[in-house]
Amino acid sequence: MKLLVEDYPYPADLVMPYITGIAESLVTDEQNIAVGYVGYCFNKIIDDCVFFLPKVILDKNNLILGKYDPKEEIELKKIKKNTEDYSLIHGLSVWIYRAIGEYRKEKKNSTIVYRQSISQLDSAPKLRDATLLDTYLSLIKFANENQDFFTFILKNVHSGYNKINWQKTVTHSQAFFQDGKPFYIKPINKRRQINFDEDLFVIFFSIINYINNKYGFKGKINFGYELITGRQFDNYLKGLGKIRLMQIKSKYFSDKTLLLWDLCYAFFYQSEVVKSSHSFNDYLLVKDFNIVFEVIIDDLIGDKNILPGLKHQYDGKAIDHIYKYESLINADNIYYIGDSKYYKIGNSVYGQSEYKQYTYAKNVIQYNLNILLGDDTSTKEFLPYRDDLTEGYNVTPNFFISAEIPKDNPNYHTDNLKHKEGGDKRSRQFQNRLFDRDTLWLSQYDVNFLFILSLYAAGSHSAKSAFKKKARRLFREAIIDVLNNKYNFYRIETKNINKFVYDHFRQLTGKMYHYGSSLILALEINDPETETILNMLNPFYKLTKFNL
DSSP states (O other), X not given: OEEEETTOOEEHHHHHHHHTXXXXXXXXXXXXXXXXXXXXXXXXXXXXXXXEEOGGGBOTTSOBTTTBOTTTOSBGGGSOTTSHHHHHHHHHHHHHHHHHHHHHHHSTTOSSEEEEOGGGGOOOTTTTTOOHHHHHHHHHXXXXXXXXXXXXXXHHHTTTTTSBOHHHHHHHSOEEEETTEEEESSOOBOOOOOOHHHHHHHHHHHHHHHHHHHHOOOOOOOSOOOOOOHHHHHHIIIIIHHHHHHHHGGGOOSHHHHXXXXXXXXXXXXXXXXXXXXXXXXXXXXXOHHHHHHHHHHHHHSOSOOOTTTSBOTTSXXXXXXXXXXXXXXXXXXXXXXXXXXXXXXXXXXXXXXXHHHHHHHXXXXXXXXXXXXXXXXXXXXXXXXXXXXXXXXXXXXXXEEEEOOSXXXXXXXXXXXXXXXXXXXXXXXXTOTTSTTOEEEEEEEEEHHHHHHHHHHTOHHHHHHHHHHHHHHHHHHHHHHHHHHEEEEEEEOSOHHHHHHHHHXXXXXXXXXXXXXXXXXXXXXXXXXXXXXXXXXXXXXXXXXXO
16 A cells, blocks of 8 residues: 655656556656645556545645655555554545545536546446445445344354254264263264355455455454465456355345345456556546535535525635624624635645635625615525614624644544634724724634544534534634633613714724614723723713623
């Protein structure tokens, strides 16, 4: 099993044997080649699987997991087997493959997916459109998830082996008598005819043993069969496997054994095609994995049914992620706007992307105002961005989310979703006006790439829903913490809210917001204007300080 990392500059003479036949998307100079793919390929020339890993696995020093030089670790077996790093990297290759498969099912007409499978050469429906790796994974899954099935069959097969056949024992054995009772020193046990379930099991576990040894999988082999190995298994790969399976095919009737037979036959069929082909490659690859990453994040945090003009905006811009959730100020829903960033670990998400993100937010605000003002009559569905009384604007949550691999504990089990301290930015036209239309805050979050990759690929709706709830709650609470640390918030108690707004509109525009029976004031901490405003209001109004 070989490993190459997306966009990493390898010496051309080192990498060419692994990419021959699929090198359509390369960044290259005279001496180096960087492959722009993520995914899987079985390369006939080297008779091995090549996995193209995403660049996010590299740290800022271009080391895999901060430890391994990509040029030195093209052979996965160089990483000590049965270690955490070996399991993690091997698992990543499989999860990447499954995630691309999920993306392909969702985006059937995508132009970034490149696929060729050995089974496309055959017309058998059960084999069609399955890559070698599909078959390997199906075999491993069957081995790991059906231990009870194997135990049940074997228990029935051997249930009579230790029972004495008394008729044969009495007929063929000499009895010794003691106290008038016969004793037989060599009783004859019951024997059964050859069992075809066991014959299939021997073939199946021999395949699992082969896959485990050659590609580093961990299919369970918990039964003490004498397996087919070495030259004998090589003969099975060259055609004997198919012949032997066809000889015993008519012996199977249950759904499980029929499925097992199909999987074994698919394995030998594909192996025979590989052996007889001179140049055929079997692959599932993605050219721009950042697009897949965006789809993964959107599936895990975004809303599906978004009004036209929001996600795909009228000025031609497209938001990565947008969803309705509880406002930072009150219980009304408001749109949260996110942008996923797929970079090598350590790269900054800011720069040009920052200004694009502010534009996305401004477009969403204007979209809702157009509906409110009757300028857009295509829909009546809008969210309350502007308070007509104070002319203040609700705060629009806006954020980046980028992938990382936890340095101290890389794993597939914890999301490691966190707000990046010091990663908050602000765009504004006026000082000390939180509720101004042009005051826009932008936050940054990191998430464990390994976790979200496996969560998306596994396809568990309940697990995805649980993460979505957690992520949306965290995004809201983290932005609120930022605002509470930057502003002091007050409730203004007055008998006549309208009169108060009218009397102080000039001094407090962009600083106050009204909803229900509440009138709130946001004043930036340490801003020189804040103390002046408080001195002006305190003698006449009761201001109750609170946190959002």
